[in-house]
Amino acid sequence: MKPDDRPKSTPLALVILFWLYVATPLTWGIWSTLKKAMALFN
Amino acid sequence: MSGFFSKQRIIASRGYNRWMVPPAALSVHLCIGQAYAFSVFNDPLTKVIGITEPAPDDWKLTTLGWTFSLAIVFLGLSAAFGGKWLEKVGPRLTMLVAACCFGGGFWISALGIHLHQIWLIYVGYGIIGGIGLGLGYVSPVSTLIKWFPDRRGMATGMAIMGFGGGAMIGAPLAVLLMDHFKSATSVGVLETFLVMGSLYFVSMLIGALTIRIPPNGWKPEGWTPPIIENKMITKSHVHIDRALLTPQFYLLWLVLCLNVTAGIGVLGQASVMIQEMFKGAVTPAAAAGFVGLLSLFNMGGRFFWSSASDFLGRKNTYIIFFALGAVLYASVPTMGRLGNIGLFILLYAVIMSMYGGGFATIPAYLADIFGTRYVGGIHGRLLTAWSTAGVAGPVLVNYIREFQIEQGVAKAEAYNVTMYIMAGILAAGFLCNMLIRPVHEKHHMRHDEFDELDGVFPHQAASDAH
Numbered sequence: 001m002k003p004d005d006r007p008k009s010t011p012l013a014l015v016i017l018f019w020l021y022v023a024t025p026l027t028w029g030i031w032s033t034l035k036k037a038m039a040l041f042n
Numbered sequence: 043m044s045g046f047f048s049k050q051r052i053i054a055s056r057g058y059n060r061w062m063v064p065p066a067a068l069s070v071h072l073c074i075g076q077a078y079a080f081s082v083f084n085d086p087l088t089k090v091i092g093i094t095e096p097a098p099d100d101w102k103l104t105t106l107g108w109t110f111s112l113a114i115v116f117l118g119l120s121a122a123f124g125g126k127w128l129e130k131v132g133p134r135l136t137m138l139v140a141a142c143c144f145g146g147g148f149w150i151s152a153l154g155i156h157l158h159q160i161w162l163i164y165v166g167y168g169i170i171g172g173i174g175l176g177l178g179y180v181s182p183v184s185t186l187i188k189w190f191p192d193r194r195g196m197a198t199g200m201a202i203m204g205f206g207g208g209a210m211i212g213a214p215l216a217v218l219l220m221d222h223f224k225s226a227t228s229v230g231v232l233e234t235f236l237v238m239g240s241l242y243f244v245s246m247l248i249g250a251l252t253i254r255i256p257p258n259g260w261k262p263e264g265w266t267p268p269i270i271e272n273k274m275i276t277k278s279h280v281h282i283d284r285a286l287l288t289p290q291f292y293l294l295w296l297v298l299c300l301n302v303t304a305g306i307g308v309l310g311q312a313s314v315m316i317q318e319m320f321k322g323a324v325t326p327a328a329a330a331g332f333v334g335l336l337s338l339f340n341m342g343g344r345f346f347w348s349s350a351s352d353f354l355g356r357k358n359t360y361i362i363f364f365a366l367g368a369v370l371y372a373s374v375p376t377m378g379r380l381g382n383i384g385l386f387i388l389l390y391a392v393i394m395s396m397y398g399g400g401f402a403t404i405p406a407y408l409a410d411i412f413g414t415r416y417v418g419g420i421h422g423r424l425l426t427a428w429s430t431a432g433v434a435g436p437v438l439v440n441y442i443r444e445f446q447i448e449q450g451v452a453k454a455e456a457y458n459v460t461m462y463i464m465a466g467i468l469a470a471g472f473l474c475n476m477l478i479r480p481v482h483e484k485h486h487m488r489h490d491e492f493d494e495l496d497g498v499f500p501h502q503a504a505s506d507a508h
Contacts, residue, residue, distance in 0.1 A: 009057035018252065019061075022068040022204075029210030033338055039331035040324075040387070 049132030054254035060189040067182035067201035069249030073242040074178040075208015082216045086229040116172025118429030125422025133181045140178035141246030147171025148239025155232040183405045184418030194406040199348025202402040206341030278486035279413030299427035300471035304464040305397025307435035319378040339391040340398040347399025356407040363396045364472035371465040375458035
């Protein structure tokens with residue numbers, strides 16, 4: 001197989017960036033809920 | 043347009059990283075999970091005209107309550123009726139339609155607020171948004187199972203965990219936006235609906251554009267299916283319509299319905315229950331914190347239990363849900379009597395983790411029993427169990443509680459019978475789960491049977507593998 005014919009693999013940076021895109025709002029949501037939940041222990 | 047969104051256009055090329063698929067699924071599930079945070083709009087929506095206080099012409103809470111109920115009913119209906127279409131057109135087009143419906147539902151509801159027409163909110167968020175919920179919920183499930191044959195439970199657990207997390211994002215986001223847009227002439231809900239509809243549309247569109255399906259017969263590099271035969275994991279496929287003729291479908295329907303009925307019934311009452319059982323010790327703010335804590339366990343349980351099911355086996359995981367669940371539900375009254383609030387919270391946390399786990403593990407259970415080919419559509423049809431439980435659970439808990447109080451039982455004690463009945467419901471679920479056996483061979487698709495949804499014969503699909 002010629003080098004140019006090799007299948008292009010998904011760049012790892014893109015995978016990490018995509019995960020960050022979903023993880024950031026989720027972390028914010030978890031943090032907001034945790035802050036609310038702390039009232040139970042005060 | 044239809045070509046770009048067609049199933050053929052999203053077959054992954056070699057080198058595609060399968061770890062792009064879970065965030066694509068999460069892009070959708072984190073949006074549609076907002077549905078469980080719809081109640082944050084209830085109070086401001088009762089003051090659209092009066093702004094500071096409800097005016098005589100403002101909507102009542104009971105009127106607004108129908109919006110969420112309609113959304114959940116249409117979630118079940120669209121998942122049930124749209125599942126077969128999803129298998130035919132693939133996840134990208136389904137996600138696009140889900141994005142248009144869910145985002146569009148917010149925009150139509152914003153128009154409903156502007157014109158002060160409640161039917162526009164029912165049609166917008168309730169019906170059209172509900173269709174978006176159902177299609178969005180089932181759209182990535184079969185794709186994830188096909189990309190992760192080695193970790194089916196974990197893969198679907200990640201997406202369905204996102205549905206639990208969606209409410210955690212949706213609630214503070216809505217509060218933030220309403221505070222920003224609030225003015226002397228507006229409660230800020232109209233503008234919030236427009237912004238949230240747009241954000242959700244774009245996010246779901248990103249999911250639709252990035253999702254890929256594996257080529258037929260694809261398997262992870264270096265992975266070989268286990269040599270030891272597990273009778274509870276079929277290598278065959280059952281056609282989506284044929285699945286309805288098997289007792290396994292109805293047993294799994296009951297398994298999901300009973301698990302959800304027990305969980306949803308007490309989840310809705312959790313705040314009142316902890317305040318009445320520990321009178322004076324728990325403030326309303328602490329009770330709200332308790333509900334927040336439960337939603338965290340509900341979300342975490344979705345990922346934890348579905349991932350654990352890859353090792354424990356699906357049937358064993360549900361045995362734990364039902365057996366341990368029944369014991370924990372039955373222990374709640376004792377914890378209340380002992381006044382041990384710490385143990386009470388712990389019991390509830392484990393119960394809620396198993397409630398979430400039940401949702402997240404069911405797609406992998408279906409794939410084990412019916413094969414992976416039509417699992418998205420079969421899962422869609424099974425979600426009618428969720429809609430049923432969504433109505434039955436709260437009604438059952440409220441009815442039993444009211445009946446107890448009418449009979450002169452103290453409020454703090456009124457939950458005891460409820461908890462014993464819920465334990466009984468879980469015992470029935472245990473029996474249904476124990477009755478589940480592999481599907482009879484006569485229901486399996488034949489090797490030469492034409493697959494109308496994929497347009498291929500099973501033996502062709504196998505030969506495409508690489």
